[in-house]
Amino acid sequence: MTAHDASDPAPRLAIVGSGPAGCYLAQHLSRRAPDAEIVIFDRLATPYGLFRYGVAPDHQGTKTTAKQFDRLFEKRGVVFVGGVEVGTDLPLETLTELFDVTVLATGLSQDRPLGIPGGDLPQVLGAGRLVRFLNGHPDEYDDQPRIEGDVVVIGLGNVAVDVVRLLAKTDGELDGSDADPDVWERTVGPIRSITVVSRSGPDAVKADALMLRELADLRRARFAVRGLGDDESASATAQAFLDLEHTSSDGDLAVTFLLNTTPVEVDGTHRVTAVRVRSGDGVDELAADTVITAIGFLPENPVTELPRVQRAGWLAHGPVGAIPVHRVRAAELADAIVAELARDIGRRPRPGVAGLPAGLLKGATTFEGWRRIDAAETASPPAGRVRRKLRSAAELADVAHGRNTNESGNGTLT
Ligand SMILES: Cc1cc2nc3c(=O)[nH]c(=O)nc-3n(C[C@H](O)[C@H](O)[C@H](O)COP(=O)(O)OP(=O)(O)OC[C@H]3O[C@@H](n4cnc5c(N)ncnc54)[C@H](O)[C@@H]3O)c2cc1C
Numbered sequence: 001m002t003a004h005d006a007s008d009p010a011p012r013l014a015i016v017g018s019g020p021a022g023c024y025l026a027q028h029l030s031r032r033a034p035d036a037e038i039v040i041f042d043r044l045a046t047p048y049g050l051f052r053y054g055v056a057p058d059h060q061g062t063k064t065t066a067k068q069f070d071r072l073f074e075k076r077g078v079v080f081v082g083g084v085e086v087g088t089d090l091p092l093e094t095l096t097e098l099f100d101v102t103v104l105a106t107g108l109s110q111d112r113p114l115g116i117p118g119g120d121l122p123q124v125l126g127a128g129r130l131v132r133f134l135n136g137h138p139d140e141y142d143d144q145p146r147i148e149g150d151v152v153v154i155g156l157g158n159v160a161v162d163v164v165r166l167l168a169k170t171d172g173e174l175d176g177s178d179a180d181p182d183v184w185e186r187t188v189g190p191i192r193s194i195t196v197v198s199r200s201g202p203d204a205v206k207a208d209a210l211m212l213r214e215l216a217d218l219r220r221a222r223f224a225v226r227g228l229g230d231d232e233s234a235s236a237t238a239q240a241f242l243d244l245e246h247t248s249s250d251g252d253l254a255v256t257f258l259l260n261t262t263p264v265e266v267d268g269t270h271r272v273t274a275v276r277v278r279s280g281d282g283v284d285e286l287a288a289d290t291v292i293t294a295i296g297f298l299p300e301n302p303v304t305e306l307p308r309v310q311r312a313g314w315l316a317h318g319p320v321g322a323i324p325v326h327r328v329r330a331a332e333l334a335d336a337i338v339a340e341l342a343r344d345i346g347r348r349p350r351p352g353v354a355g356l357p358a359g360l361l362k363g364a365t366t367f368e369g370w371r372r373i374d375a376a377e378t379a380s381p382p383a384g385r386v387r388r389k390l391r392s393a394a395e396l397a398d399v400a401h402g403r404n405t406n407e408s409g410n411g412t413l414t
Contacts, residue, residue, distance in 0.1 A: 020048075021315075025333055138396060156206065197258050
């Protein structure tokens with residue numbers, strides 16, 4: 001990790017957010033403009049966004065694709081600045097003065113609210129928040145959700161399927177994952193049933209057929225699907241639902257998909273007791289101790305329009321598309337940025353990372369700091385697991401900076 005010398009006239013590019021969109025963009029930019037200084041900021045001490053805190057703990061194959069970006073941060077001119085929240089620790093306006101181009105790739109972190117009566121009762125929980133918690137996100141460290149009894153999941157995209165799979169798995173089925181057994185024990189209580197409610201029919205649900213098929217491996221689950229309609233074998237997803245029903249075991253956990261079904265109200269006073277749903281002309285009541293909403297994501301804050309500021313990833317395109325889509329879009333954006341820089345021949349050199357306040361850099365974490373976190377987490381994982389994540393922001397920062405360890409240095413940018 002080295003920043004450019006102040007006298008170097010090469011372009012300075014800032015990327016805010018080190019998730020898939022930010023990292024793929026940096027990768028493409030570093031190839032198309034090898035002399036550029038590329039600085040990737042993240043509000044967290046660790047890089048890789050939803051690779052680390054969204055992708056399910058039992059999908060290690062997807063998570064480890066983030067490792068390809070390690071090589072990026074080893075290159076001259078590509079710098080990770082962690083633990084710096086743009087807009088709070090560092091004004092966006094400052095960034096635009098220091099860098100030729102700033103790209104916001106900050107994702108969408110707020111669960112879309114349910115928007116029906118009772119939708120804000122306790123025990124109505126966003127899937128994004130739940131998955132962050134199960135993935136050890138430091139923002140959720142002090143919060144302790146408890147999922148138990150009859151669980152109703154609203155929405156049927158891939159995130160909803162992740163939630164069903166994670167909640168239905170036995171401890172043994174989580175072997176090879178980085179699911180923390182202590183977190184699981186405190187969060188996931190005895191679950192009697194999981195009912196997934198989807199407004200869409202089998203051909204229109206957002207979940208991939210492959211994700212649905214994976215559910216067939218769950219040892220405890222006994223599947224039922226309602227609302228398939230007449231054209232039930234028309235699509236791969238419809239066929240996946242039929243196969244789920246047919247291959248279903250006699251497990252003790254009832255997993256029911258209610259398709260073509262709309263939630264109309266969440267019942268309860270101090271906590272959830274039921275979800276009322278409509279299908280066709282009828283209204284049914286589903287017993288519920290926990291409701292998990294998986295109906296999409298919104299931006300944390302409105303984004304200010306400023307010159308030489310671009311957007312990428314979920315922030316630019318909404319919460320659709322899997323990770324490989326970001327690679328393709330990043331290539332297009334990198335081309336556009338490089339073309340724009342080439343046109344801007346009268347450009348005056350900007351300071352880039354060297355212009356950031358020294359105090360800010362001192363507190364920031366580096367890619368070397370992430371390597372320390374990675375090493376600490378994988379050194380002694382719980383039995384059957386591949387890592388034990390550090391969960392509090394303070395602990396992550398301490399390890400990144402080499403505090404409370406025998407190492408020191410290289411963990412800060414100064
Ligand atoms: C629960 C869940 C599971 C998923 N599983 C899969 C999967 O298995 N396979 C798949 O292909 N896709 C999956 N996806 C989709 C995939 O994660 C997204 O397509 C992708 O992460 C979006 O990338 P992004 O870079 O736009 O946003 P993010 O990955 O969210 O990255 C945004 C980054 O910006 C940082 N940030 C935010 N605000 C600031 C700020 N003000 N200053 C500095 N930094 C900031 C955040 O800390 C974060 O690191 C999943 C999504 C979710 C929610």
